[in-house]
Amino acid sequence: MTSEIILEARELTKNFGGITALSRVSFSVNRGEVLGIIGPNGSGKTTLINCLTGFVRMSSGEVFFKGKNISNKPAHRIADMGLTRTFQIMRPYFSLPAYKNLVIPLFAPRARRTGGWRGGGKLGDRKTVSIDILEEIGFERDSFVPYKIASTLPTGYLKRLELARCLALKPEIILCDEVFSGLSMSEIASMVPLMERLQMEGITLVMIEHRLRELFQVANRIMVMNFGVKLFEGTPQEVMANEQVKKAYFGSEEVEEVMHYA
Amino acid sequence: MDIIIYGIINSVALAIMALGFALVYGISRVPNFAHGSIYVLAGFITWSFLRTLGFPYFWSVIITMLIVGVIGALLYRFILIRVRGMAISEIIASYAVGLAILEGLRWGGFRGMSYTLPVFAEGSVIIGGVPVDFQRIIMVFAGVGIFIGLYIFTHYTRIGLALRGMAQDERAALMLGIDSDLMAVVSMILGAMLAGLAGILLLPLGNIVVEAGYNVLILAIAVCIVGGLGSWAGAVLAAFLIGFAQILTVVYLGSHYQMVVALLAIILTLILKPSGLFGMQKQLEERV
Amino acid sequence: MSSTHRRKERIDRGIKVRTDGLYALMSWRELSYLTVPRLVLILGILALPIVMPGMYWQKVITIVCIYAMLAIGFDFLAHYVGLVSLGGAFFIGTGGYIAAILNSSYGLPPLLTIPIATILGAAICTLLLLPCLPLRGVYFAIVTLMYPLVLARIIEALDVLGGTDGIMGVDSFASSWVEQYLAVTMVLIFLFGLRRLVNTDIGLVFRAVKDNDQAVRASGMNISYYKAVAVFIASAMGCLAGACLVHIYMWAGISLFALDFSIIPIAATVIGGGGTIVGPVLGCLILVPISELLREFGTLRIVFYSLILVGFIVFRSEGIMVFGERKYHQFQRWVRV
Known part of the structure; x- marks a missing residue:
């Protein structure tokens, strides 16, 4: 797999009034990979997507798509370049x-x-x-x-x-905001191959997900967020082994379940 | 100096006009396009009681306020409640009612220059070298009084607190046992009475004419949009902005441009900051 | 009390397949089922000027058509693009004044002034409304309501364009037949053109903008552009109507910005049935003649429309056309539950 960076965010920050929803988040996505973003509710995942796709103006930071600076461009212009998104609330x-x-x-x-x-x-x-x-x-x-x-x-x-x-x-890249949430187990089971097929076709995927088990099947890399800060980034195995992540998810049954599964 | 004094007077007048509209929209999210017609109607009702039936001034004002309040309640209870939540229908329905009232008054013979309310008190004083008549001073104090009264009402009484709760989140208010329809009726009554009060306070300064209804509606909306729909503090601030802007245009350009200033204010605000100065409506942003 | 447990069952007549716009026509009977209502409408409207007795009622037909154009525009904007424009008078005034100026100052014949006024007027209207396009719902309605009032004030204050007297001596049409058939054909063209447009792909985009503008943005489309296109279409109709009106009355004045032009199209749309495009035309055919009959009552007319409008919007918000369509396409019967 080539490691050409297709999407890169540098020091992305977003304040809503006095609340900091995102604080200096930097990450990059390689062409053709599946990046999973996980984190507890309210950790700024959807805001991240909104900022990347231009639906919300970011307070500071820069976003590069295929080497071009797309920070705070209008949403339709960004989508027109091939950076698309799904909505969590359909x-x-x-x-x-x-x-x-x-x-x-x-x-x-x-x-x-x-x-x-x-x-x-x-x-x-x-x-x-x-x-x-x-x-x-x-x-x-x-x-x-x-x-x-x-x-x-x-x-x-x-x-x-x-x-x-x-x-x-x-x-070229789809930012999926919780495509698995709200689906039954069998529906998820039929969605997973679809995501895999999209990856095979060369479409880069960034997936925000709460269904860790399925996400870890699909994703190459996982980014963990909490309180608007990037906590950790690594392969699914590394993420599961990481202490910080465990702490963020402390008590969350999902992780326990995934831990057993892994 | 006269610019400052008349600017303040004009601003308070605008704020009084706009308050009823802002209140109703802020609480029940109903744009009450019948606002201007209630304003004029109140003037005519008072006039009728005062001149035709010969009531004393004070009592005609009180009766007028009651009648106007009832009209507001009926308007909500029988018409607006059925179109609640459909913004288009709300606007069209309330606008149509307003038109019916205004044009009905016009048809009923209420036109021309003969309809005037007497001022509350004759005479004038000179403030900083500018003669100001008592009516305007009374209006300013009454306006300030209304603001303080409303503030106390909404912050320290049960109904007022319920109204504020509903203004923030109607569903949450429902869950706390606040009857949203009842509160909307209350807000409409209050809004209508404020419109009526504005009419009674401001109309003695000139003739009662039907066209004033349209002007008041436009000015009220202008103030509310500039201040941010649903924000009372914003409305007051916007009233001062537009009020002074109007006085300045009257002084330097001519009185014909007053309305133009109001519209320009709206358009500029909408381009620069669509949610208004203190808009409670969230920007076009998705929920976090 | 078993008789109270009933509900209305509605059954589609078999011809409609799957969704709107897809039909399976199997016989002449089914073909006529679809075409007859349309033919009745077209022929009926075309025949109106002929069957009307006397000059006065022929004039009324022209006025009906002028309001119908405005109402179609309103319906299109409100129900297919989601922009509620309360300022029909703004379009009428702009188109009317442009036609009047071109005719009286530059001596152009109506044949030229009307198309120029339509295009130029629509461009001006769109340009002036451009800043308001990102607004939704209440905001857009409020701003469009103010435009005609303020334009009238500006003309009054600056004393330009004839001031309060207006522009006199505009040429009239060659004959009243030209005038009527111009208006009637224009209404028919707009009516069927728009009904076609809203089902083409760009029409779908308009409807999508109304449904959910964020998703349209997410698809890489500039919503302001599409809204501007829609406003251009609607205002072109309004300006055309205004230009015709000026040539009919041979006069352009501030009354072109009058409330009538804003309120009657809305009332007609609500009564006729919003979202059908045909509905507004029917609404105008009902309302405008009534308003002519009530002319002697002066402003009571406006009271009257307003009350009809409130009545319809509160009690029968679907309107005549939607109601009629449902009756035509569906059987209805009571079934015991």
Whole structure:
């Protein structure tokens, strides 16, 4: 695996009023790897993604994407470069059917340049292309599901839709904000291979996750955050062995469970 | 010197106009576009009691306040409650009610120059070389009194505290046993009475005309937006900003530009800081 | 008390497949099921100027069309883009004044002034509204409400563009037939054009902006740009309506910024059914003639609309068109539960 750095954050800081949500967080992501970000609730993980993708202005620090400084650029400009994100609280277009939800990202400038995940977005009918993408991501083509209004879809499909909406842009990197949370065990089990496949295709993934067991299966590297500070960074094995991390997660059954598992 | 004195007077007047709107929006998140019409309506009701029915001034004011409060309550109870939470419908419904009241008054013959309320006290004093009539002084003191009264009401009484609770988080307030609809009714009554009071305080300075309703609505909204929708302190500060800006334009440009200043203030604020000076509405940011 | 345990069951007539916009047409009967309502509407509107008795009611039809254009614009902005514009009069005034100036100062014929006023006016409106575009909901509504009032004040104060007297002596159309059919065809073009537009891909983007603008940003699209495009479309309609109005009245004045132009389109949309594009036209067809009948009552008209508006918004917020569509597409029956 090449170790070209695709995304780099330097000394990222974000204050909300008097509260410091992120404090001098620096990290980098190599092309093609899966970086997992874990940490207790309120440790600034989602804020980190918001800052990286331009949804929230950072207070100080710099972000580089493919060597270019993208700090505080508008969100749409960043997404257009290929740095996409999913939302933790799913944000489909509720009044539109699932497949039309995908027509919108396919209409975006980036998708029109690149042709979408599997190509074809350039020439073909966007509705057809969107149903193709939905099928690949787990919406059964012949079922009624792709035609359902998004507000009636269950959580599992909505999470996939979030992911599909990123994929429609043919992204270079996806920041996934808790794609596993709220899913049943079997749904997670079917999501894991999907994430692995995305990695095989060369899409870099940054995954914020609470489901450590599944995350450790997928991720190459783990970054631990607590109180807006980067606590530790290393391979899943190192993370599990680290004392600081154990302390941050003290009493958390999930870690205990993972420890046993490992 | 006269700029400072009239600036203060004008600012207090603006703050009184805007307070009712800010209060209702702050508590129940209902933009009460009928605000301006209640203002004018209060003037006409007082006039009717005073001139047509011959009540003493004090009692006509009291009765007017009660009537206006009831109108506010009815407006919420029968119309706004049904469209609660749908911002568009709230605006359209309250605006339509306001229009109906204003144009109904116009149709009912309340137009022209003959409708004036008497001032509370005749005469004037000279402050720093500028003659100021008593009515304006009374208005300033009444305005300050209203602010202090509201502050005490919202900080030291049960209902006031409940209102503040609801202003912060309606659902949490519901869980604590605060009846949000009741509180919204209370806020509407208060808002309507404040609008009415503003009318009674300010209208003696000129004629009662229907157009004043639109102007007051615009000015109130301007003050609230500049100050940040839902923030009372912001509204007061914004009233002073816009008030002085208006006086300065009147002095240096001409009185026609007053409204233009109000709009420019809104647009500038919205471009520079959409949530207003003290906006409680969070910026377009996701929850942490 | 078993009879109280009933509920209304609604069954789609078989023709609608899966979702909106997908139909399986199997017979002429089904084809006519879809086309007849549309044909009735088109032919009905086209025939209106002919069947109307007398000049006065023909004029009313033109006015109906002018309000209909505004109302379509309002409906499009409010229900497909999520921008509630309370300032229809702003569009009318801008378009009207531009047409009047071009005609009276530069001597251009209506054939030229109307298209120029439409494009130029729309550009000006969009430019002026540009700073407000990032605003949502209440804020945008408030600001658009103020624009026409303030523009009127500025014209009054500066005494430009004819001041309070307005611009007199604007050319009228060649004949009243030109005037009526111009208005009627424009309404039809906008009506069907917009209904088509909202189902194309860019129309979907507009709807997405309304539903969830953050997600649109996350897809790498500039929401302000799309909102500006939508405002341009809507204001072009308004300016066209204003330009036509000026040539009909042969006069442009501050009353172009009057409240009527802001409130009637909204009332028509609410009554006709928001989000259908056709609804506002129907609403105008109902409201404007009524308002003409009530003309002698002066401002009571506005009271009257306002009350209708409140009534509809509180008790029947779906509007006539949505109600009618549902009745047309669905069987309804009571079933015992």
